[in-house]
Amino acid sequence: MRARTGALPAAVVQTARRPVRTLPPRVWLVVLGVTAAALVAAFLLVGLEGNLAYVLPRRLNRVGAMVLVAVAVGVSTVLFQTVTGNRILTPSIMGLDALYILIQTSLAFALGASTLLTLGPPIRFAVEVTLMVAFSSMLYRWLFTGGGRSLHLLLLVGIVFGVFFRGASSLLQRLMDPSEYIILQDLFFASFNRVDPTLLLISAVAVGGLCVPAWRLRHRLDVLALGRDTAVGLGVDYRRTVTLVLVICSVLVAVSTALVGPATFFGLLVSALAYQLCSQFRHAVVLPIAVLLGVIALVGGQLVLEQVFAFDTALSIVIEFTGGLVFLALLLKGRVR
Amino acid sequence: MITLDNATKRYGPITVVDGVSATIPRGGVTSIIGPNGAGKSTLLSMMSRLLPLDAGTVHVDGLDVSTTSGQTLARTLSILRQENQLTVRLSVRDLVGFGRFPHNGGRPTVVDREHIERALEYLDMTELADRFVDELSGGQRQRAFIAMVLAQDTDFILLDEPLNNLDMKHSVDMMRLLRRLVDDLGKTVVLVIHDINFASCYSDTIIAMRDGALIHQGTAEEIMTPEVLRDVYDVDIQVELIRGNRIGVYFA
Known part of the structure; x- marks a missing residue:
């Protein structure tokens, strides 16, 4: 081996390290974790009066739904972005939640909304999620495993998919019996304020069950983020991993859409902030930070809206507005590879 | 040892790599040369299982690249592609x-x-x-x-045009480095390269491709002749012996 004469002394190398741009990830995790926990506690306890046996379970239900949605949206967005190899696509932008609504509408159309309702949440949800996984893996797998497709093409395909799914849903909704339609409408415009406890429980099981494989994939996801060729070269089974991630994403999107309806930019907001904050690429750090940011945004936002502004319907509007701005900023900044 | 047997890649009606059979010896630098569109990079991608084969087999160190698990292969062979864009900041x-x-x-x-x-x-x-x-x-x-x-830390290292975008000094450094990997560490290096003179000076074996087919394989002495080079590139190239290296002159 050639002798190196130009090497800097170790001390100089140490001081020449990259400047500290942000707090270490562990500090962020603690800070965000404590903030999220405090917000959840505040949401449960602030202004707690009257019949506790009535008020507290209701609040628990709502905060549970928000935490679940934060987990589902945060994890699915980060995973989806890693698989698609860019930081601007989200499952919602690619029309995944519109697909869920279309499936729900088609089921109601075929079986009748009242039949759908009498199935009860567990079976209904299981059927919907199964269909969702089947369709989304068919549609999106070829799109992302083909490799070398331009971002603009993907965005365009996503928008076309979204418009198509939404158009097909609204066509079916128009064709169906008005009374059936009202029942259906009730199904997908559930908000945090009236989440069915059984559905919440099923969702919690589904989300919890999916976070295990997602977490176990974290190292492989780090490699996947280097791009297909490098990942294959490093021994990652690309097709299998991508398929698995897309299945996880489909179910998570189904869960969050079933709980609170579509939220296009929320995931983008959360993941962009997470990457910005910790300037880390490791999923072991980014995933929990994205989830915690989601909890803070949802619970904190709801708390402020309810307690400070005394109205409680506009949180989704605020989040979508901010998320939309972030989307535009990311596009303009050109970080869209 | 890398053994190619009838390796074939087609895109629709176009055959990009047409039934290539070859043996690349263990240890040593093997350069793949040929004009644009000869199928060099495609062949290298198939050897490294980045592209599936449409027909034929490739064995690296006895492992069939189409059927061996990704992880086992990744401990045997590594691949560096031409364009390495990162979306992540690391x-x-x-x-x-x-x-x-x-x-x-x-x-x-x-x-x-x-x-x-x-x-x-x-x-x-x-x-x-x-x-x-x-x-x-x-x-x-x-x-x-x-x-x-x-x-x-694999025995086999495959590189697709590693000199792309490098100036003269860095190109020489890179080729010397690949030579050292072979001579000091006993690696087997296979690379796709456009500069025939770098191939001539640093390779133990040269493989020449044209129109998807392997048309010549041999040492630098055997490949670096006006006849063979004309066969590969359709250009008259004079070959001069300079300080023991065969240098092709084709600039004018």
């Missing part, structure tokens, strides 16, 4: 650390750290180890990726 040391993934599954041990530091040192990248990859110059970035491949 430091050189983190990038090199990924080379250990096939061995540790993402949980680095003390041995892995030693491999990483050794690879960094071998490529003179120790001072740049904490810089972000996207802040490096083209040549430095190329070296960072080579360091990753080196940390992967």
Whole structure:
């Protein structure tokens, strides 16, 4: 081996390290974790009066739904972005939640909304999620495993998919019996304020069950983020991993859409902030930070809206507005590879 | 040893690599040369299982690349592609650390750290180890990726046009480095290269392709003749013996 004469002394190398741009990830995790926990506690306890046996379970239900949605949206967005190899696509932008609504509408159309309702949440949800996984893996797998497709093409395909799914849903909704339609409408415009406890429980099981494989994939996801060729070269089974991630994403999107309806930019907001904050690429750090940011945004936002502004319907509007701005900023900044 | 048997790749009606059979010996530098569109990169991609074969087989060290598990292959052969764009922002040391993934599954041990530091040192990248990859110059970035491949510590190293975008000095450094990998560490290096003179000066074996077919294989002496080169490139190339190296002159 050639002798190196130009090497800097170790001390100089140490001081020449990259400047500290942000707090270490562990500090962020603690800070965000404590903030999220405090917000959840505040949401449960602030202004707690009257019949506790009535008020507290209701609040628990709502905060549970928000935490679940934060987990589902945060994890699915980060995973989806890693698989698609860019930081601007989200499952919602690619029309995944519109697909869920279309499936729900088609089921109601075929079986009748009242039949759908009498199935009860567990079976209904299981059927919907199964269909969702089947369709989304068919549609999106070829799109992302083909490799070398331009971002603009993907965005365009996503928008076309979204418009198509939404158009097909609204066509079916128009064709169906008005009374059936009202029942259906009730199904997908559930908000945090009236989440069915059984559905919440099923969702919690589904989300919890999916976070295990997602977490176990974290190292492989780090490699996947280097791009297909490098990942294959490093021994990652690309097709299998991508398929698995897309299945996880489909179910998570189904869960969050079933709980609170579509939220296009929320995931983008959360993941962009997470990457910005910790300037880390490791999923072991980014995933929990994205989830915690989601909890803070949802619970904190709801708390402020309810307690400070005394109205409680506009949180989704605020989040979508901010998320939309972030989307535009990311596009303009050109970080869209 | 890499054994290709009737390796074929088609895109629709177009056959890009047409039934290539060859044996690449273990140890040594093997260069694949040929005009644009000859199928060199496609062949290399098939050897490294980045592209599936439409017909035929490729065995690396006795392992069939189409059926062997990704992880086993990743411990036997490494591949460096031409374009290495990163969407993630990471430091050189983190990038090199990924080379250990096939061995540790993402949980680095003390041995892995030693491999990483050794690879960094071998490529003179120790001072740049904490810089972000996207802040490096083209040549430095190329070296960072080579360091990753080196940390992967495989017997077979495949490189697709490693001299792309490198100036003369860095090109020479790169070829010397590949030579050292073979001579000092006993690796087997296969590369796609456009500059026939670099191929001539540094290779043990040269494979010449044209129109998807392998048309010549041999040592630099055997390939670097006006007749063979004319056959490959359709250009009259004079070959001069300069300081023991065969140099093709084709500039005028």
